[in-house]
Amino acid sequence: MNTQAFQTPIEYLKGVGTARAEVLKKELAIFKYEDLLRHYPFKYIDRTQFYKIRDINPELPHVQVIARLTHKEILGEKHTKRLIAHAIDDTGIMELAWFQGIKWAEKNLVVGKAYIIFGKPGMFNGKAQMAHPEIEPYSPEALKRKGNVSLQPGYHSTEKLKTFSLDSKGLQKLVAILLEMCAKDIHENLPKYILQKFNLINRADAYRNIHFPENAALLYEAQHRLKFEELFLIQLRLLKSKLLRTQKFKGNIFSTVGECFNTFYNEKIPFPLTNAQKRVLKEIRLDTQRGIQMNRLLQGDVGSGKTVVALMSMLLAIDNGFQTCIMAPTEILATQHFISIQNLLGEDFVEVALLTGSVKKKNRKVIHENLENGKLKILIGTHALIEDAVQFQNLGFVVIDEQHRFGVEQRAKLWRKNVIPPHVLVMTATPIPRTLAMTLYGDLDVSVIDELPAGRKPIETLHYYETQRLQMFGFIKREIALGRQIYIVYPLIQESEKLDLKNLTDGFEVISREFPLPQYRVSMVHGKLSAADKELEMQRFVKGETQIMVATTVIEVGVNVPNASVMIIENAERFGLSQLHQLRGRVGRGAEQSYCLLMSGGKLSREGRVRLDTMVRTNNGFEISEIDLQLRGPGNIEGTQQSGVLDLKLANLATDQELLIQARKAVEDIFAKDPQLALPENQMLNYVLQLKNGGLSWDKIS
Numbered sequence: 015m016n017t018q019a020f021q022t023p024i025e026y027l028k029g030v031g032t033a034r035a036e037v038l039k040k041e042l043a044i045f046k047y048e049d050l051l052r053h054y055p056f057k058y059i060d061r062t063q064f065y066k067i068r069d070i071n072p073e074l075p076h077v078q079v080i081a082r083l084t085h086k087e088i089l090g091e092k093h094t095k096r097l098i099a100h101a102i103d104d105t106g107i108m109e110l111a112w113f114q115g116i117k118w119a120e121k122n123l124v125v126g127k128a129y130i131i132f133g134k135p136g137m138f139n140g141k142a143q144m145a146h147p148e149i150e151p152y153s154p155e156a157l158k159r160k161g162n163v164s165l166q167p168g169y170h171s172t173e174k175l176k177t178f179s180l181d182s183k184g185l186q187k188l189v190a191i192l193l194e195m196c197a198k199d200i201h202e203n204l205p206k207y208i209l210q211k212f213n214l215i216n217r218a219d220a221y222r223n224i225h226f227p228e229n230a231a232l233l234y235e236a237q238h239r240l241k242f243e244e245l246f247l248i249q250l251r252l253l254k255s256k257l258l259r260t261q262k263f264k265g266n267i268f269s270t271v272g273e274c275f276n277t278f279y280n281e282k283i284p285f286p287l288t289n290a291q292k293r294v295l296k297e298i299r300l301d302t303q304r305g306i307q308m309n310r311l312l313q314g315d316v317g318s319g320k321t322v323v324a325l326m327s328m329l330l331a332i333d334n335g336f337q338t339c340i341m342a343p344t345e346i347l348a349t350q351h352f353i354s355i356q357n358l359l360g361e362d363f364v365e366v367a368l369l370t371g372s373v374k375k376k377n378r379k380v381i382h383e384n385l386e387n388g389k390l391k392i393l394i395g396t397h398a399l400i401e402d403a404v405q406f407q408n409l410g411f412v413v414i415d416e417q418h419r420f421g422v423e424q425r426a427k428l429w430r431k432n433v434i435p436p437h438v439l440v441m442t443a444t445p446i447p448r449t450l451a452m453t454l455y456g457d458l459d460v461s462v463i464d465e466l467p468a469g470r471k472p473i474e475t476l477h478y479y480e481t482q483r484l485q486m487f488g489f490i491k492r493e494i495a496l497g498r499q500i501y502i503v504y505p506l507i508q509e510s511e512k513l514d515l516k517n518l519t520d521g522f523e524v525i526s527r528e529f530p531l532p533q534y535r536v537s538m539v540h541g542k543l544s545a546a547d548k549e550l551e552m553q554r555f556v557k558g559e560t561q562i563m564v565a566t567t568v569i570e571v572g573v574n575v576p577n578a579s580v581m582i583i584e585n586a587e588r589f590g591l592s593q594l595h596q597l598r599g600r601v602g603r604g605a606e607q608s609y610c611l612l613m614s615g616g617k618l619s620r621e622g623r624v625r626l627d628t629m630v631r632t633n634n635g636f637e638i639s640e641i642d643l644q645l646r647g648p649g650n651i652e653g654t655q656q657s658g659v660l661d662l663k664l665a666n667l668a669t670d671q672e673l674l675i676q677a678r679k680a681v682e683d684i685f686a687k688d689p690q691l692a693l694p695e696n697q698m699l700n701y702v703l704q705l706k707n708g709g710l711s712w713d714k715i716s
Contacts, residue, residue, distance in 0.1 A: 019199040020048040028191050034178050041172045050192055052663050053185065054224055054240075055167030058233065061132070068105035070135045070142040077144075078132045080152050081108060083125050088116065099123060101131060108142040115146070128152040148183070165227045189225050197222065203702050204243060205695050208680060214239045224664075238673075241665040245453075245677040247702065248662075252456035253681050254703055256309075257689055259457070263435050265307035266410050268299075272333030274364060275326060282360060283322070285467055291319050294461040298327050301437065301459070302411075308437035311455045314463035315635040316443050316599025317470065321354055323463070324413045327439060332364060332391050336410025336436075339393040341400075341428060343416050345370045345545070346552075350574055351415070352394045369395035369404070372545070400427040412436045416443065443599070444592055445635035447643045449667040449674050456678070464636070473602040475610040475630045477586075486611055487528050490562070490580065494534065498579040498606065499555065500562045503597055505588040521584060522564045529562060539565040567593065576604035586612035586629075587622035591642040594629050621645050644668040 024044055025035035038044040044053060065077045081101035088097050097119045099110040110131070112119045123129075133147035169185040178184075200218040202209075209216065215223075219232075220239040227233035287295075294312060301308035314320040328338035340355075342348040352368040359366065367381050367390055384390035388407035393399065409432040429435045440458065451460055478486050490500050502525060504518045522538045529536060537551045537560040555563045556575055563578075581601045586594060594612070602608040612626050628641050667674065684696060691700045 019196045020046065020051065022047045024050060027188060028195075029188055034180065037174055037178050037180070041175050042170070047192055047196060050188060051221060051225075053169060053189075054663055056170055057168040058165035058227065059168060061166050066105040067101075067103050067108045067142055070108070070137075072135055072137045074135055076133065077135045078130065079103060079108070080128060080130055082128045083123055086120070086123055086125060088120065101129065106142065108144060109138075110147055110149075111143065111145045113145070123149070165230065165233060167225055167227075186225075193222060193225065203698060204246065205698065207695060208246075212242060212676065212680070214242060217243070237664060240663075241670055241673055242677055244662055244665045245670070245674045246680060248453055249456060249674075249678045249681040250699060251703060252453070253678075253685055256457040257685055259309065260306045263307040265302070265305055265437055266334070266336065266434050267305050268302035268330050268334040268336075268410075270333050271299075271330065274329040274333050277363075278326065278329055278359070282358065282363070284358070285469075287322070288319065288463070288465045288467055290314075290463040290465045291323050294323050294463055295326055297459070297461050298323075298439065299330065302327075302330065307435045308439070309458050310439055311451070311458040311460045312439055312441045312463070313446060313451070313460065314441070314443065315445060315466070316596065317466060317603060318463040319467055320441050320443070320463060321351065322358070324439060324441060325355055325358060328392055328411050328413065329364070331411035331437070334410065336408050337385070337388065337391055337393070337406050338411040338413070339395070339399055339406075339409065339428070340413040340415060342394070342396060345372060345396055347415065348394055348396050354574070355392065355394065364391045365389055366392040366394065369393055369398045371396065371398055373398070404431070406431050408432065409436045411439070413439045413441060415441045444596065445639040447636070447639045447667070449671045450639075450643060452674060452678055453667065462636075469605055470602065471605075471607050472633050473581075473598055473608045473610050475598065475612065475633075477612045477614065477626050477630050480613065480615050483613070486582065486613065489609075489611065490529070490582070493580050493609075494529075494561050497577070499558065499560075499575060499577050500580045500582065501578055501597075501600060502562060502564045502582045502584065504564070504566055504584045517584075518564065518566060525562060525564055534562065535560040536562045536564060539563060541566060567597070574603055575600075579604070579606050579608040580611065581609070582611045582613060584613050585615075586626060587614045587618055589625075590646065591625050591628060591638050594625065595635055595638050598629070598633075 023035070024030055024038055024046055025032055027047060027050070030038070038050075042049075042053060044050050059076050061078060063078065065074075065079050067079060067081065070077055070079070079101075081103045084100045084102055084107075086097060086099040088095065090096055095113075095116060097112040097116045099112075099119070101108050101110060108131075128151070129149050130152050131144065131147045131149050133144045136143040136145070167182075167186055167189075169182045169189075171181050171185060175181065175184075180188075197218055200221055202217050204214065204217070208214070214220075215235045217239070220236040220243075223232040223236035224240060227236065298308070298310065301310060312320055312323065324340065328340075331338050340348075340351050342351055348370055349368065352366065356366055365384065367384070369378070369381055373381070381390065381393070382403060382405070385393065386405050386407055393404075393406075398404070409428075412428050414428075429438065440455075446455070493500060502521065504521055518538070518540055522536065526536050537554050539548055539551045543551070551560075551563070554560045555578075558577060578601050581598055583589065583594065583597055589597070598610040601610065610629070612629060614622070614626060618626070624641070624645065628638060632638065665673065684691070684699070687693075688696050691697065691703075
């Protein structure tokens with residue numbers, strides 16, 4: 015077998031062929047030997063335990079008995095045809111039934127012989143039953159063989175695969191054939207000193223014991239080894255990428271803290287910076303003095319003051335002769351940044367412009383000219399910023415907001431707009447669990463603003479059931495009487511947008527009846543409105559012309575109304591934790607006490623209850639994000655699907671945090687001592703970096 019064995023197309027494996035290969039590709043994305051070996055079992059069945067027939071309980075998932083066949087017969091005609099057999103041991107009798115594979119059972123089962131019978135038990139009329147059991151002749155050798163592989167692997171399959179006899183048992187046979195053929199081609203891909211330091215078994219043993227564990231201890235060791243390997247290789251790629259970037263991309267040096275920065279800090283900033291904001295500014299200041307392109311992720315909860323930090327960083331760039339820009343994913347959010355920054359800077363301080371798809375051609379031309387001649391210092395916009403027509407004179411600092419909504423190529427287009435790549439600050443208001451940040455953004459430096467500005471009162475969150483709706487209406491009336499404004503948000507579920515729209519309009523009618531004109535005024539915003547109508551309704555609310563805004567989640571980001579003090583979320587159990595937290599962050603922008611009311615039906619799933627209880631208990635976005643990760647898993651957290659980083663088959667970022675931290679520290683230590691991976695003991699890691707997943711087979715390193 016050559017060293018590229020695991021890249022062999024799956025159809026060439028004995029027992030597969032063209033037809034089975036096609037269904038394996040479509041159903042399980044198994045294209046080559048390597049994919050099959052990485053199709054790990056999702057469960058293991060203990061085959062060491064044997065039951066007596068009298069002890070069989072239908073609540074048990076599987077049982078194994080040794081019994082003698084005393085009777086078999088075929089009953090029924092055509093569609094109702096079945097083979098029934100009876101098996102006995104010294105404690106009782108059990109009925110076995112086959113509705114498929116009848117010919118095999120009739121031919122191979124011999125009355126009077128003893129068998130090892132395994133399957134899901136049932137009970138009918140007080141008698142033990144088993145349909146389609148696995149059955150093999152009993153012998154001391156068979157019993158001994160069972161003792162060698164005590165845990166039988168269970169593989170995910172599909173109905174389509176089962177029609178090709180590729181159920182769990184069929185997949186198990188293919189994996190066994192593959193391991194027998196290619197086990198010698200599974201070469202080590204971690205240095206010997208790493209194996210020793212972390213007490214890891216070798217790679218070939220790990221693959222054998224993940225599929226066919228001899229006992230529970232070896233299964234644990236196999237899982238531990240392969241999880242560590244997955245996490246280690248992700249960190250190896252990320253940190254190597256970070257290292258290459260620092261070597262490859264020089265950065266402009268911001269040597270001066272000048273007039274713009276100092277005037278803003280001393281005269282214009284309307285509130286004192288928090289210690290967290292000061293710490294982040296210091297980190298950015300140090301980054302921009304190193305002569306290396308900065309790539310920093312700024313995490314901060316809604317309302318923590320990320321925009322001010324971004325603005326002050328841009329003023330630092332302007333003081334050093336550079337232009338700056340902010341790219342936001344939506345026009346609403348870009349406009350919000352533009353208004354916020356204009357309000358902070360005031361008139362005639364620094365030239366600021368907004369560039370979105372809605373900007374008229376005449377105004378666009380002026381923006382382009384002022385960019386090219388260097389007059390325009392801060393450009394805020396959407397994807398319009400990356401158009402070829404947008405040319406800067408000297409772009410030195412780029413802020414990307416909610417960056418997971420942009421593709422890699424879109425971000426790269428911004429960086430190419432200057433000879434020396436600009437420094438990059440990536441911002442997100444979606445708190446990211448530490449483990450996710452270490453994998454999704456492992457090649458970035460990370461800053462966190464973990465405190466809110468002084469004077470902000472924590473939002474009080476309450477959970478109301480549908481039966482308490484009249485109390486909720488009373489609450490709204492009291493707040494409006496105090497001069498406050500209210501959001502009422504309905505869920506938008508993609509599968510049923512028409513239904514959701516009806517929910518919203520029904521809700522609007524109920525609210526309009528409960529809060530009638532002329533005493534109350536209600537506006538409605540949803541994704542089906544035109545941009546102009548949406549903006550009109552938004553502005554009516556912003557100006558205080560309406561007291562209640564009934565909306566879908568279009569108001570999740572980009573609306574800042576300090577006077578809005580109540581967020582009511584209808585059917586709150588339908589929302590994810592992250593989205594609930596984002597919606598709650600739309601209120602609490604002013605000095606008054608704000609509230610979030612979570613409305614739900616009486617019947618809640620376990621996860622739904624955990625989500626709502628978590629929201630009531632804490633305002634800490636990072637704590638919420640950790641619980642969200644545990645509930646949903648990393649693959650469903652916003653932004654991870656398109657990241658391409660989380661190719662995890664075994665490791666779980668919610669439960670394997672310590673292992674990830676160990677793996678990252680190990681990689682950091684390696685690069686600290688040997689950044690080029692030139693030492694003999696690290697040479698194999700250079701090969702691994704060139705192969706996806708670390709490669710299952712490659713020439714041995716001498």
